[in-house]
Amino acid sequence: MTSNGTVKVEVGLGDRAYDILIGSGLVGRAGEEIAARLPGIRVAIVTDENVARAHLDPLTASLDKAGISSTAIVLPAGEKTKSFAHLQEVVDGVLAARLERRDAVIALGGGVIGDLTGFASGIVRRGMNFVQIPTSLLAQVDSSVGGKTGINSTHGKNLVGVFHQPRLVLADTDVLDTLPAREFRAGYAEVAKYGLIDRPDFFAWLEKNWQEVFSGGPARTEAIAQSCRAKADVVARDEFETGDRxxxxxxxxxxxxxxAATAYDGTRLVHGEGVAIGMALAHRFSARMNLASPDDAARVEAHLKAVGLPWRMADIPGELPDAERLLAYIAQDKKVSRGALTFILTRGIGKSFIAKDVPASEVLAFLKENHPG
Known part of the structure; x- marks a missing residue:
């Protein structure tokens, strides 16, 4: 922890290592933190309309104070912004501002803005500096860390992108106070995920302390820091997702x-909610395959239900495509290798593993059993 109460987590990637700073008031200190690491730069700030109203002016003031000139590119909010059209808009905006390769692009927003901006900064002028200022819980604990960037295609989510690491991540815990409750809950799914992967003690801590995480204060900072440490450890071991990542x-x-089945309609399902249902399904499927106890699946479902997250397909409003169509979406996913289905399954709480060559017939039967139709 630094002198001003900020927690620092380092992502150890040798000469490309960078800091994640977690704490209060970081948007207001962004200029000095960026200037200390990237002196003499100019920046483009990419954000969305909702975030711009709350946080763009304080960020611009902080950059001005540090002598960093900036231009803003404001996009529509929502998952559909992760598209080729808006990627071109960001690239053209950066070039129109005459920013050079040594300058930086700042993502001020949630996961959508971070993914899109990271991709743009990775390809414009063959790669520019990139700073993440995530404004959602999901982005602070997951998508802002690790350098995975991209946009969606009509064929599926995040199928077009590059690995492009940021130079700095500033996770200001104050900005989470402006998040709608649904968005905070959705981000919490990614926090719980770190416990379920390989930190059973962290999951047990969350079961006891989740209400304090939601209400703010030290427990929230601790949950974010633990999540970032967990992700930083994995990224340092396997940056390009060839193994443990x-x-x-x-x-x-x-x-x-x-x-994909809900056409990325955020009124029906947002990413963190999809992850919550997906984690419950992964534990339930693991039990079906006799890899784990049904009690573990029930425990995961109970926690997700307690915090107000959806945990089964029936919790998604509206009709879903049939099980065969859902399997087709799964087969299009990036975790497929030469047509074989790869899943992250579990042998218990905090005992996840990579399961390759999962029979499609087993997955289809499971989807039929769990389909609300």
């Missing part, structure tokens, strides 16, 4: 399929 996809294979 795939564990971070716990719940995501089912979750991404459900997002």
């Amino acid at each position: 795939a564990l971070l996809n716990l719940g995501h294979t089912f979750g991404h399929a459900l997002e």
Whole structure:
């Protein structure tokens, strides 16, 4: 912890290592933190309309105070912004501002803005500096860390992108106070995920302390820091997801399929909710395959239900495509290799593992059993 109460987590990638700073008031200190690491730069700030209203002026003032000139690119809010059209808008905006390769692009927003901005900064001028200022819980604990960037395709989620690491991540805990309750809950699914992957003590701590995490204060900072440490450890071991990093996809294979099945309609399902249902399904499927106890699946479902997250497909409003169509979405997912289905399954709480060559017939039967139709 630094002198001003900020927690620092380092992502250890050798000469590309960077800090994640977690604490209060970091938007107001962004200029000095960025200037200390990237002196003499100019920046483009990419944000969305909702975030801009709350946080763009304080960020711009902080940059001005540090002598950093900035231009803002404000996009529509929502998952559908992760598109080729808005990628072009960001790239053109950065080039129109005459920013050079040594300058930086700042993502001020949630996971959508972070993913899109990271991709743009990774390809414009063949790669520019990139700073993440995540404004949602989901982005602070997951998508802002690790350098996975991208946009969605009509074929599925996050299928187009690059690995491009940020130079700095500023996770201001104060900005979470402006989040709608649904968005905070959705981000909490990614926090719980770290406990379910390989930190059973953390999951047990969350079961006891989740209400304090939701209400703010030290427990919230601790949960974010623990999540960032967990992700930083995995990224340092496996930056390009050739091995262990795939564990971070716990719940995501089912979750991404459900997002695609709802056409990325945020009124029906947002990413963290898809992950929550996906984690419950992964534990239930593991029990079906006699890998884990049904009691573990019930425990995961009970915790998700307690915090107000959806935990089964029936919790998604509206009709879903049939099980065969859901399986087709799963088969399009990036976790597929040469047509074989790969899932993150579990042998118990905090005992996740990469399961390759999962029979499609077993997955289809499971989807039929759990389909609300």
